[in-house]
Amino acid sequence: MFNPDHDHAEIPFIDMQKLLSQESTDSESELAKLHFACKEWGFFQLVNHGVSSSLMDKVKTEIQDFFNLAMEDKKKLWQTPRDVEGFGQAFVVSEDQKLDWADIFFMTTLPVEMRRPHLFPNVPSPFRETLEVYSLEVKNLA
Structure with missing residues (x-):
């Protein structure tokens, strides 16, 4: 996502725990980030995925x-x-x-x-x- 405080774009981070969260606001927000990352970037970095x-x-x-x-x-x-x-x-x-x-x-x-x-x-x-x-x-x- 583009951060105006930086001169470069940052690879989107998607939080797996938020995607799977029972809190609808967390999961919906993260799902929107996932949609953006896929549509605009074509890739993302997955965090909190459970692989040690x-x-x-x-x-x-x-x-x-x-x-x-x-x-x-x-x-x-x-x-x-x-x-x-x-x-x-x-x-x-x-x-x-x-x-x-x-x-x-x-x-x-x-x-x-x-x-x-x-x-x-x-x-x-x-x-x-x-x-x-x-x-x-x-x-x-x-």
């Missing part, structure tokens, strides 16, 4: 640890041809743009039957277990 901050911190730390692994270790999870899942590099291929390089890791975690058999079992522990717990928490939130 310690789990989210653990996921962030283990993702950083994963990207800090030696390239040799990350290549064990390399993307296969015509598959976006796995570790790889993405960049824009255009003569009109500067080359924008990024290391990426994409993997389906749920539903379990959609996992790539060459990926999930090979994700280093404890990152694999943390992804398992986090995926289930986010699924329950959804």
Whole structure:
């Protein structure tokens, strides 16, 4: 939402507890904020959602640890041809743009039957277990 006291717009925050509140004024107000965020922004940050901050911190730390692994270790999870899942590099291929390089890791975690058999079992522990717990928490939130 735009705050005239700042020179920039702020990403909308939606409070899950207020959305689920028994107080109609809280839930209606938060629902209006959700509508605005979806319509005007297309995204928002959800707070008070029930996923523990310690789990989210653990996921962030283990993702950083994963990207800090030696390239040799990350290549064990390399993307296969015509598959976006796995570790790889993405960049824009255009003569009109500067080359924008990024290391990426994409993997389906749920539903379990959609996992790539060459990926999930090979994700280093404890990152694999943390992804398992986090995926289930986010699924329950959804």
